[in-house]
Amino acid sequence: MSNSLQINTMSSPSISQVINVKLTQENYLLWSAQILPYLRSQGLVGFVDGSMPPPNQTITVESIWYPQDQLVLSLINSSVTEEVLSTVVGITTAREAWDMLERQFASTSRARAMQNHMELSTIQKKDMTIADYFRKVKRLGDTLAAIGKRVEDEELIAYMLQGLGLDYDPLVTSITTRTDVYTVSDVYAHMLSYEMRHLRNGTLEQFPFANNVNSMSNRGGTNGRRGGRGRQSNGGRGQTWHTRNNSGRQPSKAQSNSDKVCQICGKPNHDALQCWHRFDQAY
Known part of the structure; x- marks a missing residue:
């Protein structure tokens, strides 16, 4: 020996x-x-x-x-x-x-290690790009795996989706309601494609501008859907999904249907909430 x-x-x-x-x-x-x-x-x-x-x-x-x-x-x-x-x-x-x-x-x-796990379970995308957000999530998961505390892919995906902003709700709904088994790489590809498509169509604001809107609107929170009345249409994390105010009333005449352009299909006279393709994954 x-x-x-x-x-x-x-x-x-x-x-x-x-x-x-x-x-x-x-x-x-x-x-x-x-x-x-x-x-x-x-x-x-x-x-x-x-x-x-x-x-x-x-x-x-x-x-x-x-x-x-x-x-x-x-x-x-x-x-x-x-x-x-x-x-x-x-x-x-x-x-x-x-x-x-x-x-x-x-x-x-x-x-x-416990702190890393807690950080992973409470992570938020906020004003990060999808690429930066994914790298941060992956780095925390890899660190835990290296010390023998591996997080399973399904759990890591759940953490990753949980930290997305409200403007990603259609994507999160689509992924979580599918019966297919997604890998971490699959989910990253979907998030990246979603971000690129909506930035190109103008339905997701560029992040620095969105932060300025948040600070100026003084809504007292970061949740764009729960903002106060009279909020900007691009409030929250750069989202433009909703055109109704908190009371549920229709927009004023200045915001008539003829001025709307759908964020999903790009056609006029309706918004994303009224679009036929809202939950159409194939589309």
Whole structure:
């Protein structure tokens, strides 16, 4: 066993080629998720999990165990930041260094993982583009997966749809009422296509302008459908879906049907709420 260990470690790639994220005070779970598979692949994980203890109570430089243990200790030390390295200064074995880092940072990293999950469950698109919004959702999901807290695709899609603005309600309804099984990539493609189509047709405002409208309208909230009376037609998150006010009365004569252009089909004399194609997924 000792000979095979020496051969593996001599032919193994540098730790810097395998571990891309160095240990900080906040990413212990992510760091350990990288370094443990590397140690297993080299037959060295026993030096940190206690399954390969020293042959006796006295560790000597001449023993076969000692150079292997020092190699693992060196790998650990080279994969942490300078700030963290001060935590293990003076420690002489890989197992002692590993235990020290675990006691120091594991609980903090678990709290960070919980925070990531909470952020994912409450994420909102707001004024982000669909591409930026998707990247943020995906990054949170990937971080949780890397530390062994993987979020299933169906749950990730639910979080992603939940955070969309009200102007995406027709798309959300279409996706959630279909019997087909969507992947995360499928949903992203639908959201991106929806955004491009409606920005092109002028039914979704450009985001910086929409923010200015929100701040000027002084409605006391970000929900465009629940805005006060007399609101702009492009209130909320840049949406132009509704032409009625909160009381449910028809618009004034200045906003007659002849002035309307449907946001879905592009034809005049009606709006999206009255369009025949409102829920027509094929259209």
